[in-house]
Amino acid sequence: MHSTDSADAPRKSAVVADDTARSRDALRPGRLQGALFQSIGDAGRAELVERRLASAITGGHLRAGERLPSENDLARSFGVAPTTVRESLLALRSQGLVVTRRGRNGGSFVADSADPVAHARTALAATSRVALRDLGAHYAAITAACVRLAARRAVPSEVQQVRSRLARLDESDLEQWRSTLDDAQIELVALSQSARLTREQMRLQAEMSPMLRLIDVDETSRRAQPVLLASVVDAVEAGDDHEAVAATERMVDAVINALIDLQSPSR
């Protein structure tokens, strides 16, 4: 109920089954055999874990050189067996996204060669125009619903926080530029006071963000974005829900058009 995280499901059932599991502990075979008796729920989970980590890396959320949490920590958080995590790390290693170092300061790290911008360029090229427009429609629908509520519910000091985040945008650091804009966007929609809508927006933001980095490279498109977002912020602060929705649609249109321009062969 509290989380939409799909990894939650096995954890919850594990809680229910806890007592029987503990009483069976004494009969459990040795460590090596443990993998054999891994819960059925782990079948196909290695691929899920792999996909989750891969999208975090190619999306730039885990940066080149960054250390991944330990296998045991990852296993606990995903609610899967450590062997499942190990399997997915093996796959990520073969894709060249992750490197493993041995020794005292060892562990798994994001490969230095993992470049989210290059990855986004490939992903954008492989996306059809109809899919891009549909992504825009979904994004605009969720964001519009959020800002409509936010315009009714937010208090001025909260809106001011979003504005002061935007004021810290730094063009000399495009990583910071993108994460600050993403944070401001989420902070704004959270003012809707709707947990469901905010979660949906976060999923969409994670999907869009790598592609938005491509737009950020172009000075004109880059500079247009905070201006468009600021006009949504202004409308929310004024309590004008109609204008907040209209400004959101203008913002999303501009972004999708910029992405389609990037796709076209004339560029």
Place this chain on the structure above:
Amino acid sequence: MSTAARAAAIVSQYFSAPIASLEATALLLGTELAASGNLGPLSSQQIDALVEPHALATVALPDVHIYGAGFIAAVGLLTDERNHLSWWQGDDPKRLLLAAQSVNKEHIDYSELEWFRVPMETGRGHVAGPYVDYLCSDEYTITIAAPVHIDGTFVGVAGLDLLIDSVERQLLPKLAELGDNVTLVNSVGRVVISTDPRHATGDAVRGGALAELERTACEGVALEIIAE
């Protein structure tokens, strides 16, 4: 005693144990961090080991359903990570690992979020929300946070999360027993819960019928009661 005063007393009573536990944790953590810090700068693993027993004890408090608890380090405090959350949450509390969330949240800058910023700036405990907590619980939440200091230097905040879902289940029946309609609002006038089904959680009272009515402060927690 007026309905508003009785309602305010019920609310104060509900929040008193979690707040007392949090303040004790913040003080103890300051002392323990100072002692460990004398041996050299701390790593995230060391912090987690210090925080875990406190967080689990807070989440296990009886009577009030606490969803999550822990310590959020000031940026740059630790040797190995710039940002760090030592946070346990859920019915079977597990350490929150941002990298493993369905949407990666590792690079969200939490220093600007209310529950972190206000205790840092004022040096005092703070009740943040209700708000959508998109960093930890992913739910509509109240976060109570207290600053942790080492020799007067701010090193982070100790905090706990209450889901509004739980607050509604636990507190609303007690308020409903009072008979009159009672609405609990936060310091910016946002409805936390109301015995009047027409007042939705999350709505602002400004501009509505409630805006004109007197508000009664709940002692020990920055929330107010409006009785109709």
